[in-house]
């Protein structure tokens with residue numbers, strides 16, 4: 001089975017991990033800060049705080065933003081559940097706003113209107129598939145609105161010539177280091193931010209809420225620490241960070257390779273009318289191509305058959321994502337598919353083709369030929385109006 005995504009691990013990664021296991025500290029040691037500094041410098045951010053997962057990173061960002069009971073938070077429906085679950089973790093209220101059909105990212109003018117209308121406290125725009133969401137179009141929203149970019153797909157991607165996560169973008173940007181993501185630490189995540197204050201809150205949140213004030217320690221004794229707000233144990237280990245540090249220098253070449261594979265698919269599928277290709281990056285942007293999600297024309301029945309043919313042929317396709325309003329938890333909160341026509345249209349046809357750095361030309365050819373075959377086999381079922 002060719003998976004839809006897979007990590008790239010080499011001998012040097014294995015050696016870096018082995019070495020890290022023999023260090024005096026395998027967690028809470030110096031490698032965590034080295035990894036944070038390396039990612040901060042790579043993306044051009046002032047501060048970086050590593051977490052045990054991308055999900056924990058988003059939880060940290062929601063807490064650091066000060067979100068709590070009753071606060072409204074705007075999220076797009078085409079994303080992984082973790083993007084919106086973080087809103088519930090802090091007791092806040094998610095508000096789904098449709099995606100734009102042109103980008104499959106949050107429809108920004110609609111999101112800005114909704115934020116104003118609701119007096120929303122935050123938004124979690126997602127750079128879906130690795131295509132940077134055009135954050136500058138949210139610049140007009142109110143002062144007190146915190147923008148948390150879910151960039152789990154977009155580490156290494158570029159917006160207007162700068163890496164996603166660079167100072168000047170979202171208030172906080174969250175990354176994931178899950179194995180299918182642009183680079184990996186096994187499990188892991190990170191929040192980058194320009195704000196020292198947010199970084200401090202993120203650090204406290206990651207370690208139970210523990211804060212150390214030198215003045216108080218002077219008075220009370222050197223062992224003294226305080227707890228002002230609740231936190232969690234969301235720490236990443238030094239072993240994981242050693243893997244991350246060893247992966248990072250290869251990230252740009254992996255993004256390049258993902259872009260080459262995307263170009264191969266685009267050329268090979270350009271003449272296939274029943275396939276809608278994913279949105280490409282605009283001028284000055286660099287796509288991260290975590291996913292290559294095509295849409296099959298002809299309706300959900302045909303999509304299902306094509307999906308099953310691909311799977312039966314050893315192509316590990318996937319659907320990213322079941323829209324959030326279709327998940328019971330969120331559907332029962334009152335979100336209704338009719339309010340999200342662009343997300344629905346996308347979902348009815350969506351299939352993610354395999355894309356990862358080690359995917360070779362023979363494999364992409366096999367994917368394309370199998371897809372063409374599946375489309376030919378199901379061609380008759382296309383209703384004339386779709």
Ligand SMILES: *Cc1c(COP(=O)(O)O)cnc(C)c1O
Nearest residue numbers: 053054055080082083152176178
């Ligand atoms: C993977 C992912 C996450 C969560 O990251 P984990 O590291 O798996 O916890 C969050 N948002 C999106 C869009 C993701 O794809």
